[in-house]
Every structure is written in structure tokens, then in C-alpha cells.
Amino acid sequence: MVRWSIVLVALVLAALVAVTLPAQSQAPIKIGVIEPLSGPVAASGNYVRMGAEIARDWINAKGGVSGRKVDLLIEDNKSDPKEAASAAEKLIVRDKVPAIMGAWGSSMTLAAMPKLEEYGVPMVVETSSAASITKRGNPWIFRISPPSEMEALGLERYVDKLGVKNVDFLAVNTDWGRGSISAFGDMLKKKGATVGVAEFMDQAATDMNAQITKIKATGGDTLFLTTAVEQITLVMKQAQEQRLTRKIVTTGGSSSPTQLIKQAGAAAEGSYHIVFFMPWFPEAMPDGKLAKAFVDEWAKRGHPFEGLTEGFRGHDGIATIAEAIRIAGKDEPKAVRDALWKVSLMGVNGPIKFEKDGPAGKESGQSQPSIFVVQIREGKVALPDFLAKK
Secondary structure (H helix, E strand, O other): OHHHHHHHHHHHHHHHHHHHOOHHHOOOEEEEEEEOOOOOOHHHHHHHHHHHHHHHHHHHHOOOEOOEOEEEEEEEOOOOHHHHHHHHHHHHHHOOOOOEEEOOOHHHHHHHHHHHHHHOOOEEEOOOOOOHHHHOOOOOEEEOOOOHHHHHHHHHOOHHHHOOOEEEEEEEOOHHHHHHHHHHHHHHHHOOOEEEEEEEEOOOOOOOHHHHHHHHHHOOOEEEEEOOHHHHHHHHHHHHHOOOOOEEEEOOOOOOHHHHHHHHHHHHOOOEEEEOOOOOOHHHOOOHHHHHHHHHHHHHOOOOHHHHHHHHHHHHHHHHHHHHHHHHOOOOHHHHHHHHOOOOEEOOOOEEOOEEEOOOOOOEEEOOOOOEEEEEEOOEEEOOOOOOOO
């Protein structure tokens, strides 16, 4: 009898311990992250990682997701599509993650997508803008960044005020760059602009003088430029050396205007930039309080200010996945995928809510993010005159 009493007490104590275990002692929720942490666009990928870590820490500070800590399992795709596919398979097969955020570049995301469908694991796409990502028919894809077509529509209302009449294009030779030229070219033609040459550059290229020479010969008034900030800096410097005098508009939201001011100097003066976060004016964001808190936390961690226009993507991507896991009530891939359709969340960029995009029965999710235009003027980031409050 005494022995059975001891066993009963032990069972009761074990149950009590299980009920009262703090969040940190339960099995953590693993979220996969695939970003270019090395290679030509490593700066952008690392900024996204930093933003993701802020989201993780904020979530855990509030008790995690349903009382469970969030862990990020981060893989480097090395700015290479093949590496992105390998990273996706590794996270799914080895680490058993219920969801992934990635993979910055459109070519990298497209390369990873077959693995998501093969194994049935959802991915929140935080940066990639190629239309094919949500049009291809992959029901495991949920994008919070705007496709190039959506970005072009966001700029359409400002084309007349920008004075765009004769336009040329220079873009990185990837799915992102090609898709951007197609989307912005179509929009500008509808607005009555004359579209001239479209030049491409390899992702790792450092000498774009040949392309700039061809662009200069057209006599256009505007150059639309699509690539990462490192290459934008080189193009602007080389364009200045060749005395290319025309408006420059960067697309894709990866221009990091603050970094351009530091690295390109006077060569960046007067340029316009499409961005999806305005850390210079956080109060102007849809949720000014959240935007200011993110900017303050970024600074507190000693991260470079210029990374904020990429870093917010990581925060919003992880916050979206965490909210889906909370709604699902479990970290199981299919349940998370189904729950992503129910997410309604305020991110640093603005509201996050998915609508169906793609072929019927195999739709991907596409959110409608906020889109902004800023200008580098007198060595500072400013709102263009046509947007500044009088």
C-alpha cells in the first residue's frame, strides 16, 4: 500500500511539473530561414537575418507561441539558386521545420519552390518579386513582398510628376531583373512613355561601362535600375564618370538609400527609390508605433541604419509564420499552410493578409504590401517634392 501511495504521489507531481513548466523548457518551435549570407548580395541577406532575429526575440519575450520558444534555423544560400534548393531540402528533411522564410532573390526562391511542393512545407517569401513565384501554381508559397507588377502599379500615379517620357532599363540578369523590366516597361508604355533599350548585367559584375555607354546613346530622360545596393552603387559611380545626365529610379526596394549616400556620394544625388519601409520617417508608416519600435531596437543592437530597408522584411516574415503557427495550434506543415490563409497581421510594412494568386486549385498566397517613393536630395533621404507635405 505504501509503495502504491508513493507511485501515485510521483505521478501527481510529474503531472503538476508538466503543467507548470515555463515556456522555455518546452520543445521549441523551429522556423527555417534561407538567405544569401555570403556572395554578391550578402549584405541584403544578412540585414534580413537581423530583422528575423528581432522578431524572434520579441516573440519569445512575450512568452513565445502558445507558450513555446521560437528558434530560427538559418541556412546560407550563398546567393546561388542551387544552394537555395539544397538549403530548403536540408531544413525540411534534416531539421523537420514546419515552415520556411526565404530566399531573398527570385531565382533562389524559384529554385527552392519544387522542394516545398515535394515535401509539403510552406514558405513565406519576404523579398522576391518575380511574378512567376505566385503564378506558377505552388500552393505552399505565401508572399509578403510585392511582385514587380504590383510595384509598377504603385509607381504609376507618380510617373507624370516624375516627368518620365523616354526611359531605358538596366537590370541584373535574374528572374527579378527580367521581371522588373517587363512589368515597368508595360506600365510606362500604357502611360505614354517611350521605352528605349534594356541592358542586363550579371549579378557579380563590377564593370557596367559598356551598358551605360549604350544607354547614354539613346538620349532618354530616365533610367530604371534594378539590382542590389552594391551594384547600384557601382552603376551610379560609373554613370557619373560617363556624365550620364538623367533621372535614376531604382526598383525592388533593395536600394538602401542611406548606404548609397555613404558609398556613392554625389553620384546618388537626385535619384529616386521605390522602398517598402521608410525608417527615416517611421511615423509615416501604417503603424508608426511599431515602425519606431523596430528602428529603435535595430539601433540598440548596433545594426547599421542602412540595413533597415531590408531588415524589416525578416521581421515581418517571421512574425507572419509565428502568427500562422499560433492560429494552427500546432507546428505541423499542412496545418501551418492552412492557417496562413487566416493570418491578419500588422507588420512593419503594413497590414499582412493573403489573397489567392495563380491557377485555380493550386493558388499561392499574395499579400498587398505598402509601397513608397523617396529621393536622395542634398545628401539626405527625403520625400519627393510631389509627396512632401506643404
